[in-house]
Amino acid sequence: MAAYLENTLIGLCDEAIERKKTISTFLTSKIGGEPDKIPAVCFRYPSCTVCKSALTHVVQVYCPLDASPYHRTINVFACTNTDCQGKSDGWKVLRSQCLDSDVKLSTGAAGAQQAPHVQPAAPMASTDWCADADDWGVEEEDCCSSTWTTSQTPTVQPSSMAVTESAAADVGSQFQSLSISTTEEDCQPAGPTFQEYYISVVEEGDFTADSGMEHAQDLLREYEEREGASVMELGDSGGGGGGGEEKYEKTEARHGDAVFSGFMKKVSLCPEQILRYCRNGSPLLISKPPLDLEKSVPKCSHCGSGRTFEFQLMPALVSLLCSNNASETELAVEFGTVMVYTCQSSCWKSGLSSPVEECAVVQQDPDQKFFK
Known part of the structure; x- marks a missing residue:
């Protein structure tokens, strides 16, 4: 993967996701909203380590790794309580993976249930995150969105993602008949959500x-x-x-x-950048870290492997994190940059059903006014 991502990829805010017109899936990279259902993966909304409040979904990043059979999606959550902002403990990062066969099983479990009446669109190839990456915000208008449910703990196996175009097309076609039942056990956000936007991508070298x-x-x-x-x-x-x-x-x-x-x-x-992606690269620090940053990042709690830098959230994202509904309580999250570190081996084993928790390191903005 490192060979593909020597150049940093820049995430930019794209058009708003209008639920009446388009529906996102776990193949979509986006800001806000609710995390999209990933076949065979279930969990409850995470809580803040500091105040125990339910966290709010900030971004979803679809980031398959080259040469791996797994789809791979990372969801980042944050606490909107003022006292918790700027603290790494107020953030949670959850990594989920699934195989094409998991998508097919989910489709089979849906049985004869009807899919939403939406027009099919070309699926996004999983290699789009690698050397040929040019858009994280593909509109999968044929896909069914739903919230996540509960279950048990994660998995283990090495990383890297490259599903063939035919396999990706098959996944896209399966979504047309995929339906997730809604029960009392379904995971619903405990409070307001952020407005949803697609994330598009460019190479930093283009600037x-x-x-x-x-x-x-x-x-x-x-x-x-x-x-x-x-x-x-x-x-x-x-x-x-x-x-x-x-x-x-x-x-x-x-x-x-x-x-x-x-x-x-x-x-x-590129002042508008909201995300920088460079797995195995180095983060862009906004202030001098108090300790050796790499040594302070804990090892993966599931397989014991070290963690590597994958992406970071940038200050321009702060102004985009607004409540999805004007009548709801206003939401806000303040930060300088949030650096996401993930398991070096991207441990995962098919058959286990909970996401793997990764690590977020938050640096406060030393001069927040500078970006407004």
């Missing part, structure tokens, strides 16, 4: 220093005026090809180090 230079310089000038830190000019100082190391004058900002300056320089090429 050059020149393409965003004017806006980037404006942002950096504002930062220098506000924080008293001088950042050297963007772009290569001359010379061919490689390097690209970011150098900063030693003047420190009020934040205490130049990490935030580097974060702003990187983000300024």
Whole structure:
């Protein structure tokens, strides 16, 4: 997988998901709403470790790994209580996987039940997350959405995802007859949900220093005026090809180090980015971590493997996390960046039915006003 993802993928907010027109599935990457049903996987809405309140669904990321037979979806949840924001314990990350055969079994269990009257659409190939990735927000208009139910604990086996196009097409066709019954045991959100949007993707390499230079310089000038830190000019100082190391004058900002300056320089090429994906890569830190970040990430509690960085949520996402219904209680989640670490082997074994809990590391925004 690392060979495919040497270049970071950037997630951008796409169009809103209108439930009357389109229905998302676990093959959809999206902001907000409810997590979509994954065949053979059941669980209850997670609770906040700090205040015990039910968490709110923040993002769903469909991220199959190259050369693995599994579909793979990661759901991220957060506590909307003010006292819990900015704390890693107020977040939960759940990874779920399934085989094509699980989809077929779910379809068989549905029996003769009728599927929703929606027009079929071309399914998204699982390799779309790898080298050929160009869109996380494919509209699967033929697919049936539903909430997650309860059950037991997870699984174990190595990773990487590449299902053939014919297999993916077969999965898409199975959804037309897939129906999930709704019972008292079904997992329903305990409170309001965030508005739903598709997530689309571009490669970070598509953004050059020149393409965003004017806006980037404006942002950096504002930062220098506000924080008293001088950042050297963007772009290569001359010379061919490689390097690209970011150098900063030693003047420190009020934040205490130049990490935030580097974060702003990187983000300024695409300020609208809401997610950065680079499995086995390195996160973009918004502030200096108090400890060795990699060593502080716990090993997978299910197989004992180490965890690797997979993706992170970015500040631009904060303003998009609004209540799905204007009449409901207003929701808000504040953060600088949320880094998601997942099992290096992506442990999973077919036949077990609960998602694997992964690790979220939260860094607060040292200057939240800068992004508004």
